[in-house]
Each structure stands twice: as structure tokens, then as C-alpha cells.
Amino acid sequence: MAANSSDQPVLEELDRDECMRLLEGGVIGRVAFDDGEGPTVIPVNYAVDGDAVVFRTSSSGRMNRSLLTSVVGGEVRAAFQVDRFDETDHLGWSVLLRGGTHHLTEQERAETAQVRPWPGGDRDEWFRLSAHEVSGRRLRRP
């Protein structure tokens, strides 16, 4: 722990290129959405596809029910977050994508970045979260 406030790490904003670079280096992120009972967060494996992330979930799960929409071409608002922190140095970074999720068709799945979830079992529903907004912060030495 820093001995006094002048030694404490400071937060700096990251530009979009740096955010996308950090995002591309990760394999687990967190999807935040509203399931009708408020905000919730679920960790997922992901792949980056342009300015979007692709992830999979089970057809019987809460995330699938919440992110599916009956509107053709419609999106459900969601956020996608990745971070990495060092608990010894108290340094790290976080990146946040905000946008809408789109359920992928069979055709779209074949053409997008491939995601291989760590857990076994059904993960047959694929979603893409397109970033309307990308932001990130780094906690660094002053």
C-alpha cells in the first residue's frame, strides 16, 4: 500500500486503439445486461471481430433469454468488460465496450471469429456485441 497519497497510482484514460489492443489480448470478459430484475454480470470466453466481441451461451440460460429479441435486426443493450489488475503493485487496466447484442445466424457464425468456451456442454447460442462506445483506464505509477 502506498505510504502517502503522492505515491498512489493514478488513473489515466486509454485511447480506442489501446483499448482494442488490450481487448484482443484477452480470453475472458464479462457481459452486463438487464434480465428484467436489474443489472447482472456473466463471465464468458470471447473473440474479437473488428469493433465487436463474439461470445456463446447455452440456449436454456438466462443470458440467452435476456439478449434475444424478436425485433428483426434489433439489438439488446449490453456492456462487455475486461480488466487485469496486479494485487501486489495495485496497478492494472480495464476496458469497457457499450453497445447492443445481436444473435448470430448459422451463416453469421461460420463467418465470424470463432469462440471456444472453456466449459463443456451446450453453448450453441452465439452473440455479437457491437461497440457503440469504447473506453478504458489504466492505473499506473504517478
Add this chain to the structure above:
Amino acid sequence: MAANSSDQPVLEELDRDECMRLLEGGVIGRVAFDDGEGPTVIPVNYAVDGDAVVFRTSSSGRMNRSLLTSVVGGEVRAAFQVDRFDETDHLGWSVLLRGGTHHLTEQERAETAQVRPWPGGDRDEWFRLSAHEVSGRRLRRP
């Protein structure tokens, strides 16, 4: 990566005691809330206080504006998530608290678990997120 599906890790549900034990071992979690433009996620340092987590934010920030409510005794719906994953073994766990956030008075701050944020600067607004629901999952070897 597992050679075939039978070697893949499996997800198991954690009971509340195990979730709280894991939560108490952490120092960084993620607050999810709706800021009026959809779900968003912000990492914070935290402390556990009974079935609640306590965290701090700056008075000028988005989180403070979103979590404050003019309703006396009112709460704003939010979620709090912690996790830890091993990218080599593809194992890990995640814990999720869902509930409402309450802005702490000076008196309440003095009496609650103390939080010391890693970043320097103003973090003078304290919030408690009381868990209406606690859940967690572990990704383990089959």
C-alpha cells in the same frame, strides 16, 4: 485446450457460504448498473460488510450520479461481480451479488468496513450494495 469434450472443465454452482468466503478474499470487484444509457461496468476496490459490499467513488463521476437516489432509504438496482480465472488451466470461479445500492452518511461510513481505493484522488462517496441474491459458479476439472 482440452483435447476433447470429455476433458473440458465443468461448471458447478457454489453455495452462499462459499460465495461469501471467495468474496471476502478479494480486493477488486466490478459494479454493474444502468446509467440511463444502458448497462455499464466499473471496477472498484471493496470491503465486505456482512452480506453487503462497500465501495467508494468520486463525487463528480458517472457512478455517483447513477447510484444516488433522492428517495430516502431508497436503493438503486445494481450488481457486484468478482472472479478469478487461470488462463492456463481454464479453471476458476465467479461470484455475483445482486441487490440495491445505498449511499452512506458520514456516520455510516465511520461504522462500516473501511475501503482504501488504490487510485489517488477524490473517492469521497461511499456506497453499500446489499445482496438480495448471492450466486456463484466454479469451473473445475470433470
